[in-house]
Amino acid sequence: MRLLILGASGDQGAAQVQAALAAGHSVKAACRRPPLLEHATSMEALEWVSVDYRQPTTLAPAMQGVNVVLANFPSSSFNDGPTLVRAAMATGVAAHAAGVALIVFNTSLPVMETPRGFAAHDVRLQMREALEQSGVPVISLQPVVFMDNLLRGWAFPHIADRNRFVYPHEANLEVCWICQDDLAALMLAAAARPDLAGRHIAVGGPAPIRGTDVAAALTQASGREIRFESQSVEAFCLAMEALMQSRAPEERSRMIRELGNIYRWYNTSAERPFYVDMTPVLRELPVRLTSFAEWSARQHWRRE
Ligand SMILES: NC(=O)c1ccc[n+]([C@@H]2O[C@H](COP(=O)([O-])OP(=O)(O)OC[C@H]3O[C@@H](n4cnc5c(N)ncnc54)[C@H](OP(=O)(O)O)[C@@H]3O)[C@@H](O)[C@H]2O)c1
DSSP, X not given: OEEEEETTTSHHHHHHHHHHHHTTOEEEEEESSOOOHHHHTSSTTEEEEEOOTTSGGGHHHHHTTOSEEEEOOOOTTTSOHHHHHHHHHHHHHHHHHTTOOEEEEEOSSOOOSSOOSOHHHHHXXXXXXXXHTTSSOEEEEEEOOBXXXXXXXXXXXXXXXXXXXXXXXXXXXXXXXXXXXXXXXXXXHHHTOGGGTTOEEEEOOSSOBOHHHHHHHHHHHHSSOOEEEEOOHHHHHHHHHHTTXXXXXXXXXXXXXXXXXXXXXXXXXXXXXXXXXXXXXXXHSOOOOOOHHHHHHTSOOSOO
């Protein structure tokens, strides 16, 4: 396949670029400022292209010669919603004009069939609708929480420095953590299944686990006793607010309010947004899923 991977410089897109190249596909990797030319041309199967959703004319050249688009977009918690919906609309229009056969949309978070009243969720829903209205067949893959989040600034320091897995998940919350490499494999499997167009597929890891199970796997992987600390949503929001000091106060308050609302939904909703039974999904998208224990054993849990 000749794939265009949008958001290729982000964590999720980068995992898809690696997986696509490893599978022998030819890749156009898109972001606003592609890496320097010497890196860009170091692999024949990989071509970096510059796309800025705010300048929709940049999409048309990127789509030329492409069969399938793997679409990743920036955060719907931290970016303006209407701008993101326009980005999805422009992506669909450009893909249709270029004769793209399929778009695989990574919603990056769980998305239901109707609005839930949280901007991060509802904007993704509108983006999905905008892509589907383009006339290009779309498969939507809707992942739960990424294992890779534990390597990021809000979780890793607690693990490395304090032997604590601190996360805003209630003690009994069962979560089907998925790694970004497995999401990439599922997206590639979907890219080869145009007959699944129109489907909205929730995807997660192989099994639901609780915070204490995550901590036990981290203990095993790190060789140190790691304890789970269930962080309240309020404490999580305060910690996130401290990381947002560069934003205007009103914008910061709005984002923190949104974050609190969606995390309360993740934790308490009867529809269990973080739980996915992968058995039927794997029948259609046959991928070997990585358990949390396997994934954590591959990581380095100390600071260098
Ligand atoms: N489920 C989970 O556990 C989980 C965890 C983390 C994030 N997320 C969700 O994943 C989504 C993405 O996360 P993120 O924002 O942190 O991703 P990210 O890793 O920052 O990636 C965003 C990608 O979009 C590209 N991009 C940004 N603005 C663009 C523009 N105007 N035009 C074209 N490309 C643009 C970026 O490229 P350049 O900046 O290089 O142009 C980058 O490649 C968010 O909705 C977030 O909530 C989910």
